[in-house]
Amino acid sequence: RRMFPTFQVKIFGMDPMADYMLLMDFVPVDDKRYRQVTSRYAFHSSSWLVAGKADPATPGRVHYHPDSPAKGAQWMKQIVSFDKLKLTNNLLDDNGHIILNSMHRYQPRFHVVYVDPRKDSEKYAEENFKTFVFEETRFTAVTAYQNHRITQLKIASNPFAKGFRDCDPEDW
Amino acid sequence: RRMFPTFQVKIFGMDPMADYMLLMDFVPVDDKRYRQVTSRYAFHSSSWLVAGKADPATPGRVHYHPDSPAKGAQWMKQIVSFDKLKLTNNLLDDNGHIILNSMHRYQPRFHVVYVDPRKDSEKYAEENFKTFVFEETRFTAVTAYQNHRITQLKIASNPFAKGFRDCDPEDW
DNA sequence: CCCTTTTCACCTAGGTGGTAAGAT
DNA sequence: ATCTTACCACCTAGGTGAAAAGGG
Numbered sequence: 109r110r111m112f113p114t115f116q117v118k119i120f121g122m123d124p125m126a127d128y129m130l131l132m133d134f135v136p137v138d139d140k141r142y143r144q145v146t147s148r149y150a151f152h153s154s155s156w157l158v159a160g161k162a163d164p165a166t167p168g169r170v171h172y173h174p175d176s177p178a179k180g181a182q183w184m185k186q187i188v189s190f191d192k193l194k195l196t197n198n199l200l201d202d203n204g205h206i207i208l209n210s211m212h213r214y215q216p217r218f219h220v221v222y223v224d225p226r227k228d229s230e231k232y233a234e235e236n237f238k239t240f241v242f243e244e245t246r247f248t249a250v251t252a253y254q255n256h257r258i259t260q261l262k263i264a265s266n267p268f269a270k271g272f273r274d275c276d277p278e279d280w
Numbered sequence: 281r282r283m284f285p286t287f288q289v290k291i292f293g294m295d296p297m298a299d300y301m302l303l304m305d306f307v308p309v310d311d312k313r314y315r316q317v318t319s320r321y322a323f324h325s326s327s328w329l330v331a332g333k334a335d336p337a338t339p340g341r342v343h344y345h346p347d348s349p350a351k352g353a354q355w356m357k358q359i360v361s362f363d364k365l366k367l368t369n370n371l372l373d374d375n376g377h378i379i380l381n382s383m384h385r386y387q388p389r390f391h392v393v394y395v396d397p398r399k400d401s402e403k404y405a406e407e408n409f410k411t412f413v414f415e416e417t418r419f420t421a422v423t424a425y426q427n428h429r430i431t432q433l434k435i436a437s438n439p440f441a442k443g444f445r446d447c448d449p450e451d452w
Numbered sequence: 453c454c455c456t457t458t459t460c461a462c463c464t465a466g467g468t469g470g471t472a473a474g475a476t
Numbered sequence: 477a478t479c480t481t482a483c484c485a486c487c488t489a490g491g492t493g494a495a496a497a498g499g500g
Contacts, residue, residue: 252470267487267489269468270486270487272487281491282491316454316455369456383455424493435493439463441492442463442464442492443461444463444492
């Protein structure tokens with residue numbers, strides 16, 4: 109399914125006339141698997157326990173922003189939203205979705221690749237990309253929401269979940 | 281609304297590595313306005329009468345195939361379908377749709393533009409495009425279908441009209 | 453009378469969390 | 477007990493012709 113909340117960036121400092129590819133990938137934060145703390149009274153509490161060593165990682169896939177390649181001017185003119193990016197726990201996925209292990213922690217990474225027009229551009233591959241990491245975007249992958257406030261946030265903010273709203277999101 | 285049937289082309293002979301823009305426009309076939317022949321018994325017959333001189337033509341708009349620009353290899357690898365192209369009779373349209381006069385005859389035209397990488401490419405504009413006209417694609421623009429067989433063809437072949445089918449299109 | 457516009461039920465296509473059943 | 481899967485009603489978004497209403 110789509111990642112929620114959506115990863116969005118505002119970009120500055122590109123060459124407006126040059127082509128760039130924008131992409132994301134996900135790297136494990138640690139080598140652990142997590143589980144929920146259970147309380148007799150709360151459906152799901154807000155804390156996580158380490159539940160052992162991480163499952164084997166899959167070869168990391170990459171998600172290209174579907175507008176890639178595009179000119180710097182195009183990328184900078186508005187916020188770039190990775191709302192088409194989809195996550196799955198299916199190791200055999202053949203839709204090109206990002207494969208993650210459920211109950212593991214991940215760090216999203218954002219990469220900008222300059223499309224070098226030179227014939228021998230492969231030689232300059234190392235200097236033609238830049239990676240950005242925002243630690244505040246770390247998350248635990250799950251198959252079902254473990255936190256009612258995330259569920260409510262999504263119901264309030266995602267138009268596809270309107271069916272579950274019980275008040276106007278403006279009042280929320 | 282979308283043009284039906286959709287204009288589709290199979291392309292050969294491009295430079296696989298070069299960029300091309302693909303586009304369509306529509307030119308009047310003649311300077312006439314048409315009307316339906318009415319019979320007491322047939323809802324709409326299959327012939328047209330000249331009903332006078334054409335209405336003033338609008339400045340002709342152009343529809344770029346939304347995948348433009350793309351490499352020759354991409355365009356040649358499968359049939360190119362202009363299924364997003366929309367027609368309107370609204371002279372004030374601001375959705376960029378193709379504006380046509382209803383009850384007038386049109387000739388669709390297909391244009392291939394080579395994206396010249398040279399700095400002074402404007403100088404070569406005349407030699408960098410080629411126009412293709414298929415006379416069998418001429419049609420009369422209408423606001424409502426005038427021919428039951430066209431209606432039935434569309435109901436049978438367009439998935440959005442499934443609600444009007446009364447038998448399996450395989451049996452048709 | 454003939455054509456155009458508006459509205460509508462009915463589709464396609466696909467993104468939601470809930471829920472019940474399944475798995476470990 | 478905890479997590480996963482499959483299915484579902486309910487949405488968004490938008491493409492159909494039919495039919496009723498409108499216009500000259």
